[in-house]
Amino acid sequence: MSHNGYITEEEIAGEDGPLAGKTVAVKDNISTEGVRTTCGSAMLEEYVPPYDATVVDNLLDAGATIPGKTNMDEFGMGTTTETSAFGPVENPAAPGHVPGGSSGGSAAVVAAGDADLALGTDTGGSVRCPAAFCGVVGIKPTYGLVSRYGLIAYANSLEQIGPIAPTVEDAAELLEVIAGPDERDGTTHDARDHGTDYEFAAAADGDVEGLEIGVPTELLDGAEDTVVEQFWAAVEELEEQGASYHEVSLPSLEHAVEAYYVIAMSEASSNLARFDGVRYGKSGGYDGNWNESFARSREEGFGEEVKRRILLGTYALSAGYQDKYYKKAQDARAWVQQDFDEAFEDADVLASPTMPITPFEMGESLDDPLKMYLADANTTPVNLANLPAISVPVGDDSGLPVGLQIVGQSFGEKQIIRAGSALA
Numbered sequence: 001m002s003h004n005g006y007i008t009e010e011e012i013a014g015e016d017g018p019l020a021g022k023t024v025a026v027k028d029n030i031s032t033e034g035v036r037t038t039c040g041s042a043m044l045e046e047y048v049p050p051y052d053a054t055v056v057d058n059l060l061d062a063g064a065t066i067p068g069k070t071n072m073d074e075f076g077m078g079t080t081t082e083t084s085a086f087g088p089v090e091n092p093a094a095p096g097h098v099p100g101g102s103s104g105g106s107a108a109v110v111a112a113g114d115a116d117l118a119l120g121t122d123t124g125g126s127v128r129c130p131a132a133f134c135g136v137v138g139i140k141p142t143y144g145l146v147s148r149y150g151l152i153a154y155a156n157s158l159e160q161i162g163p164i165a166p167t168v169e170d171a172a173e174l175l176e177v178i179a180g181p182d183e184r185d186g187t188t189h190d191a192r193d194h195g196t197d198y199e200f201a202a203a204a205d206g207d208v209e210g211l212e213i214g215v216p217t218e219l220l221d222g223a224e225d226t227v228v229e230q231f232w233a234a235v236e237e238l239e240e241q242g243a244s245y246h247e248v249s250l251p252s253l254e255h256a257v258e259a260y261y262v263i264a265m266s267e268a269s270s271n272l273a274r275f276d277g278v279r280y281g282k283s284g285g286y287d288g289n290w291n292e293s294f295a296r297s298r299e300e301g302f303g304e305e306v307k308r309r310i311l312l313g314t315y316a317l318s319a320g321y322q323d324k325y326y327k328k329a330q331d332a333r334a335w336v337q338q339d340f341d342e343a344f345e346d347a348d349v350l351a352s353p354t355m356p357i358t359p360f361e362m363g364e365s366l367d368d369p370l371k372m373y374l375a376d377a378n379t380t381p382v383n384l385a386n387l388p389a390i391s392v393p394v395g396d397d398s399g400l401p402v403g404l405q406i407v408g409q410s411f412g413e414k415q416i417i418r419a420g421s422a423l424a
């Protein structure tokens, strides 16, 4: 049965290497030379990139086969994959429900067994949320671990490309292939300069003996009861394997989702200015007035959620309001970072439910953007603080999957992989 997980099914075969014989589906905002890359938008319906993203080069060098480009919320803006111009994706693990977003297609094709592995992108949770909703594993790497060259930007200061896989070890193996510094992306770092190496798959040894877990109470407060129950059951399982935990308060986290949306929308309004039908995107035609031509291109090319964010982002950056919104959000971002630093003085990792809720029914959140935004309360703080986090499946509530999020310190990927592999 088709879940509408792919926008384009076109095979790109790799060389030979550690991923030979494996299929890795790629989210449709990551450039593939000669294969159209739409960002889930009518604006880019016919856009065919002239070059490969660095991560795509990495996949092909490692011998992977790319079976196609996966469906997504338009330009990564959403939590359900329902804002795609190519129609919604159905959750293969929970029929009638959304797969999460924005990398919903990537998680769905892995959950359905239509690809062995997949790449998603995570600006505010878009790898972890669909992984949690579809009952698979997703990793959001430390900011700067993976090159973003060839990724069509939504909010540059927040996003990273990350793996989605059936198990923690598979996700770690894929991360190993795509991680590393890239001279074409000046924000990348060499992990070795941060006291670690790239042996991620070997770290999936399930050894949590002596691990100290901090549980931020703010990330349990708004969560559904059944999700909280599953969360504690998973923490107990880690305890039985030798870990211990304590509760900790990070007051800034209550404001993280607000700060995230101001920053993400501001960056988006600037990034999306290039889509005017002349430089990029669907042509608006020309009848003597360029302003009207640009307006027509954007009116027809962008969907409702994207327009909403361009308007709000432009407003937050406008003269007179910049200090009140954008600058304030940057202050909140610094506060979130400081709270995480303090929490890591007494904890190796932090744990929470990945999503405070189980998957929405299809159509449920479309008319209520605020409800959709608030669902990102637990994932967005991690992007604001540039930290790594993994979502692992920990059970389900009457067939609706629940995910556990484990957050690590900067370049602490091995620690979260080790902890996650004790569960999945």
Ligand code: GLN
Pocket: 076, 077, 078, 079, 101, 102, 121, 122, 123, 124, 125, 126, 127, 154, 264, 376
């Ligand atoms: N749901 C969040 C948003 O809509 C996160 C999206 C993402 O990580 N790309 O912005």
